[in-house]
Amino acid sequence: MFRARHLLGIEPLAPPEITTLLDLAETYVDLNRRTVKHSDALAGMTQINMFFENSTRTQSSFELAGKRLGADVMNMAMQTSSVKKGETLIDTALTLNAMHPDLLVVRHPQSGAVDLLAQKVNCAVLNAGDGRHEHPTQALLDALTIRRAKGRLHRLTVAICGDIAHSRVARSNLILLGKMENRLRLVGPATLMPSGARDWGCEIHEDMREGLKGADVVMMLRLQKERMDGGFIPSEREYYHRWGLDAEKLALAAPDAIVMHPGPMNRGVEIDGTIADDINRSVIQDQVEMGVAVRMAAMDLLARNLRAERGAKAAEMMA
Amino acid sequence: MILHFQNARLIDPETQSVEDATLTVRDGRIETVGADAPQGAELIDCGGRCLAPGLIDWGVKIGEPGERHKESFRSAGLAAAAGGVTTVIARPDTMPPIDAPESLEFATRRAADAPVNIRHMAALTRARQGREMVEMGFLQDAGAVAFTDGVRVVSDTRLLSRCMTYARGLGALIVGHPQEPGLSKGTAATGGKFASLYGLPAVSPMAEVMGLDRDLALVAMTGARYHADQITVTASLPALRRAREAGLDVTAGISIHHLTLNEYDVGGYRTFFRFTPPLRSEEDRLAMVEAVAEGLIDVIASFHTPQDEESKRLPFAEAAPGAVGLQTLLPAAMRLYHQGGLSLPQLWRAMSLNPARRLGLPGGRLSAGAPADLVLFDPDAPFVLDRFTLLSKSKNTPFDGARMEGRVLGTWVAGRRVFGEDA
Numbered sequence: 001m002f003r004a005r006h007l008l009g010i011e012p013l014a015p016p017e018i019t020t021l022l023d024l025a026e027t028y029v030d031l032n033r034r035t036v037k038h039s040d041a042l043a044g045m046t047q048i049n050m051f052f053e054n055s056t057r058t059q060s061s062f063e064l065a066g067k068r069l070g071a072d073v074m075n076m077a078m079q080t081s082s083v084k085k086g087e088t089l090i091d092t093a094l095t096l097n098a099m100h101p102d103l104l105v106v107r108h109p110q111s112g113a114v115d116l117l118a119q120k121v122n123c124a125v126l127n128a129g130d131g132r133h134e135h136p137t138q139a140l141l142d143a144l145t146i147r148r149a150k151g152r153l154h155r156l157t158v159a160i161c162g163d164i165a166h167s168r169v170a171r172s173n174l175i176l177l178g179k180m181e182n183r184l185r186l187v188g189p190a191t192l193m194p195s196g197a198r199d200w201g202c203e204i205h206e207d208m209r210e211g212l213k214g215a216d217v218v219m220m221l222r223l224q225k226e227r228m229d230g231g232f233i234p235s236e237r238e239y240y241h242r243w244g245l246d247a248e249k250l251a252l253a254a255p256d257a258i259v260m261h262p263g264p265m266n267r268g269v270e271i272d273g274t275i276a277d278d279i280n281r282s283v284i285q286d287q288v289e290m291g292v293a294v295r296m297a298a299m300d301l302l303a304r305n306l307r308a309e310r311g312a313k314a315a316e317m318m319a
Numbered sequence: 320m321i322l323h324f325q326n327a328r329l330i331d332p333e334t335q336s337v338e339d340a341t342l343t344v345r346d347g348r349i350e351t352v353g354a355d356a357p358q359g360a361e362l363i364d365c366g367g368r369c370l371a372p373g374l375i376d377w378g379v380k381i382g383e384p385g386e387r388h389k390e391s392f393r394s395a396g397l398a399a400a401a402g403g404v405t406t407v408i409a410r411p412d413t414m415p416p417i418d419a420p421e422s423l424e425f426a427t428r429r430a431a432d433a434p435v436n437i438r439h440m441a442a443l444t445r446a447r448q449g450r451e452m453v454e455m456g457f458l459q460d461a462g463a464v465a466f467t468d469g470v471r472v473v474s475d476t477r478l479l480s481r482c483m484t485y486a487r488g489l490g491a492l493i494v495g496h497p498q499e500p501g502l503s504k505g506t507a508a509t510g511g512k513f514a515s516l517y518g519l520p521a522v523s524p525m526a527e528v529m530g531l532d533r534d535l536a537l538v539a540m541t542g543a544r545y546h547a548d549q550i551t552v553t554a555s556l557p558a559l560r561r562a563r564e565a566g567l568d569v570t571a572g573i574s575i576h577h578l579t580l581n582e583y584d585v586g587g588y589r590t591f592f593r594f595t596p597p598l599r600s601e602e603d604r605l606a607m608v609e610a611v612a613e614g615l616i617d618v619i620a621s622f623h624t625p626q627d628e629e630s631k632r633l634p635f636a637e638a639a640p641g642a643v644g645l646q647t648l649l650p651a652a653m654r655l656y657h658q659g660g661l662s663l664p665q666l667w668r669a670m671s672l673n674p675a676r677r678l679g680l681p682g683g684r685l686s687a688g689a690p691a692d693l694v695l696f697d698p699d700a701p702f703v704l705d706r707f708t709l710l711s712k713s714k715n716t717p718f719d720g721a722r723m724e725g726r727v728l729g730t731w732v733a734g735r736r737v738f739g740e741d742a
Contacts, residue, residue, distance in 0.1 A: 190484045190488035191488075231477070231478050234451070234452045237454070238457050241457070
């Protein structure tokens with residue numbers, strides 16, 4: 001039960017598709033914990049990672065996922081490539097398409113750029129983050145982490161805290177956790193809350209203490225310094241005082257609340273280092289582990305659909 | 320300790336009434352109005368004079384830190400007490416400005432020298448440079464009652480919108496100076512036949528309207544709490560009225576000088592009459608008095624700005640703007656009362672109750688439980704002002720040599736007499 005051709009966002013996915021993907025990811029979690037971590041689900045296929053924005057963590061996670069599934073993986077460092085020479089995004093896409101890749105993993109600083117690229121190529125496209133829009137595999141790995149830690153993925157109170165305005169992670173998580181029927185809260189300074197958030201149907205708290213009360217999941221976001229042109233918050237010390245996760249504020253959440261962070265962390269800005277390291281509360285390392293498994297599952301499912309589509313096309317031509 | 324004021328004309332801005340009654344104060348707070356003297360009370364015979372809540376003067380410049388030769392907390396406090404001002408709302412445009420919790424803490428410590436209440440506004444942007452917002456949360460926790468860059472307008476609208484959004488989250492009040500800085504830069508008078516005749520660089524009254532329109536649009540966008548420090552021209556009033564009717568959280572103030580003086584007072588290039596914004600036409604002055612009576616303009620303040628002699632002994636356009644006003648606020652306001660423009664309760668609404676309400680302070684009232692911050696005055700006592708009798712370190716008043724009526728007889732802060740016979 002997973003029909004999508006691309007994984008461009010959480011928004012087009014139906015809840016059963018999400019569940020299917022997470023169930024498959026569970027099997028890859030087991031595989032990844034073995035000594036021999038190999039499958040041939042993508043054997044013979046070509047995966048190209050195109051990152052128009054720097055990323056070490058996500059890119060290596062996708063690379064590892066592809067390699068463990070037996071794909072031929074190529075990384076294109078877009079910041080040093082032909083884009084620098086003035087090539088448009090669509091020309092880059094057409095050039096790549098001519099090389100017949102099967103899976104294209106794309107990160108781009110502009111919202112909507114990955115969608116645009118997907119319209120121009122014949123392979124499956126995975127969005128690895130576009131601007132402030134979506135980061136679907138992050139939301140899926142967060143969902144898997146929550147499901148494993150809390151035993152369910154519904155009827156949980158989830159507080160997403162910090163720089164909501166600049167965060168694609170927040171948007172994808174909001175959509176996914178909303179589809180799965182959780183109670184969602186957005187917590188952060190008014191300057192970092194998107195102006196339309198009031199119509200999103202979730203609770204909005206400028207006071208973090210209010211926002212954390214009774215929460216089952218505390219999801220911290222990184223203060224996106226590189227995406228800010230200044231002036232959103234007065235200083236890091238005031239931000240930490242009001243919206244940084246410390247023991248005192250966390251004490252207001254449910255006693256068994258888990259703490260999440262998509263990384264990389266700014267310790268002492270949005271999160272107290274000792275909380276990030278607390279193995280009883282923090283699932284931050286699990287998130288990284290789930291990331292590889294979820295990306296394997298996503299690429300596996302997209303590859304199956306791609307094969308089925310190509311098979312159908314071939315049969316059509318034969319007939 | 321119990322004080323019992325007898326034979327007083329009580330001016331109550333809350334009920335907008337004047338009545339002959341007694342007032343009893345116990346342990347620094349008002350206990351009752353109209354009761355008999357309790358046992359052991361110290362009796363104060365008011366001799367039929369007016370007893371009112373002490374004035375709350377919003378926007379006072381004190382020279383600490385940086386310009387203590389112009390004014391210290393001590394000298395400003397003494398002038399305030401002599402002027403019937405029981406709470407001073409200090410401006411952050413000091414040197415360096417009050418733009419961090421550390422500097423606010425310093426100012427708060429120094430303010431203990433004054434015999435009256437001092438509350439502080441903090442700058443809105445670091446060093447009042449309009450580039451980065453201050454640590455509004457820390458400053459609010461440290462006691463800042465509002466945020467303002469004073470007459471330095473934040474021209475970066477994106478930054479100002481972020482400041483307002485952030486302030487809204489904290490419930491903080493932003494005080495703006497409605498003025499289009501591109502037009503007002505380098506000017507010293509209001510555009511019109513007077514300024515043209517005198518050859519003074521002048522600014523159109525529309526610069527204030529443009530500044531106000533911009534700020535009000537940002538308020539509508541962000542939902543911030545906003546106070547326009549000085550509304551001084553008729554053309555600004557429709558915008559202010561519309562904002563009120565639209566339910567925006569907006570208030571406005573005006574200086575006592577713009578209510579009692581006009582552009583012609585500058586005659587002879589008298590630099591003690593140089594203000595920011597400049598004095599306006601007589602038509603504007605009259606419209607402003609009406610706007611205060613109607614309640615469209617909420618607050619009257621002195622905008623006390625001490626300047627030393629050297630800053631004023633210059634060609635008009637080069638002289639520093641502003642005047643001292645702590646001690647002349649009440650007698651100047653009595654001009655409006657005697658001219659029939661504003662009643663005593665209306666004046667006290669603008670000079671005491673409204674600032675207290677807007678800034679969340681307990682004063683400005685005569686009701687039970689309110690702090691016993693009181694002024695006893697004779698609205699009719701005449702005198703000729705000699706600026707060298709003022710208690711401010713600086714003597715730059717436009718009322719030097721002026722005939723005035725209204726004398727402060729006594730001032731109490733939390734039931735303690737800080738000015739008058741036994742002080």
